[in-house]
Amino acid sequence: MATITKRDDNVSTRRWQARVRRKGFPVQTKAFASRAEAEAWGRALEALYDLGHAVDTRDAREITVRDVLARYLADVVPGLKGHETETYRCKVWMRHPLAEYAMANLTRQALTDYRDTRLLTVTGSTVRHEMLLLARAIEYGRKELGIYLAENPLRSVRLPKENAARERRLLPGEEERLLAACRGSGAPYLEHLVVVAVETGMRQSEILGLRWDRISFEKRVAVLGDTKNGEARAVPLTHRAAAAMQAMRTVRELNWHRKREYTDTGPFSKLNSTVVRHSFMRTRDRAGMPDLRFHDLRHEATSRLFEKGLNTMEVSAITGHKTLTMLRRYAHLSMDHLLMKLG
Structure with missing residues (x-):
């Protein structure tokens, strides 16, 4: 039987204490608001002991x-x-x-x-x-x-549902406005970062992790070793994307070469993702598109790949999407493009 004692405690939720002692099991104590609760807990714990289960709940308490x-x-x-x-x-x-x-x-x-x-x-x-x-x-x-x-x-506990998939794409003229705002932002890397995102569909973390020794400008391909899904992949580079990466050599040389900790391991190495995010948000606000997120550039790039005529397997190989469901979530083809195909 559990030993039930009344505590000299002003807190109403722990006025009754139950203590269970059984040879071969740890001593367990717990406080309750009422004697009935204490007795019920003691009986339940002794029933577990009778089955041979030693459950020590002290850590959880x-x-x-x-x-x-x-x-x-x-x-x-x-x-x-x-x-x-x-x-x-x-x-x-x-x-x-x-x-x-x-x-x-x-x-x-x-x-x-x-x-x-x-x-x-x-x-x-x-x-x-x-x-x-x-x-x-x-x-x-x-x-x-x-x-x-x-x-x-x-x-x-029932969890809330995921938000509906975003369908934000760049409207006519928005890319030019965004890049113009990037050039006037005071962040010399931002224009080139946006260009690489729109041209390749890489995630921001993948772009920041690019390494010179994994980029072949002759073959126009970048190899990503550290991706979100843990699998390496090769990303083909358009002429525009390659030029943006090359331009970063000059940007880094002019702006960071005097820093003691400066190491030029990649086009965007040592850039902090938090700094990049805030810089992008300020720039897109100045460009008049406050609803645009950096990840929307990946949506845009994926949709453009489909509009160029690439099939699902080809797009998946470039973007790294593992399932058709995820790929469909990111690919939002423009209505003008669909109408052109329908005739």
């Missing part, structure tokens, strides 16, 4: 969600492809009041309330990615840190 997120951030995130985004989301979670919960107290209702409140200010995709990150961190705590939870509470 003492370790907070913030503690687990901190371990996940330190141990797992640095090895992920999208570690910058994952780091940002982890830190957002760690500042939230929900992170103060002990792991054992993280309920479905608390998570549902978080979802519904968060959806008032951000999109469904944002909330979905945040909750999936928390689910990964909790699973890491269960499997790697040995924290006992009967199940991951996120499994019983």
Whole structure:
């Protein structure tokens, strides 16, 4: 039988303490608001002991969600492809009041309330990615840190749907306006970065990771060794893309060669993705297209490849899309092009 004692505690949620002792098992204690709850917990734990299961829930009662997120951030995130985004989301979670919960107290209702409140200010995709990150961190705590939870509470919470696929393409004249704004932005690399994105369909991270020793200007091909899906691929370069990369030699020489830490390993090496993102956002705002995102340039490039007559396999080989579903999400052919083909 569990030993039930009344505590001299002013906190109403822990006035009754249950203690279960059984030879061959760890001593377990837990506080409750009522004697009935304490007795029910004791009976349930003894039933597990009768089956031969030793379940030590002390870690789950003492370790907070913030503690687990901190371990996940330190141990797992640095090895992920999208570690910058994952780091940002982890830190957002760690500042939230929900992170103060002990792991054992993280309920479905608390998570549902978080979802519904968060959806008032951000999109469904944002909330979905945040909750999936928390689910990964909790699973890491269960499997790697040995924290006992009967199940991951996120499994019983309905996640918001992904946002509808974006269909933003460059309108007539927008590319010229954007490039003109890039030239006047004070960021000497930005015009060439945009040109490479529109001409090749590479992701921003892939462009920033380009290396001179993996680019053949004679064959007009760039080999990407570190891609989002983990597979290397070769990207053919148009004359315009190759010229933009070559122009970066002069840009780097004029602007960065005096810096002590300067190393010219690639056209856009040592450029910080956060700096690039903010520079692009300021420039596109000045160009009068505040709804344009850098990733939309990949949409544009993919659609242009189809409009040039390339088939699905050829486009996939260039862009690195793994499935037809993903490729269809990015390829938005212009109505004028479709009408020309239909006659």
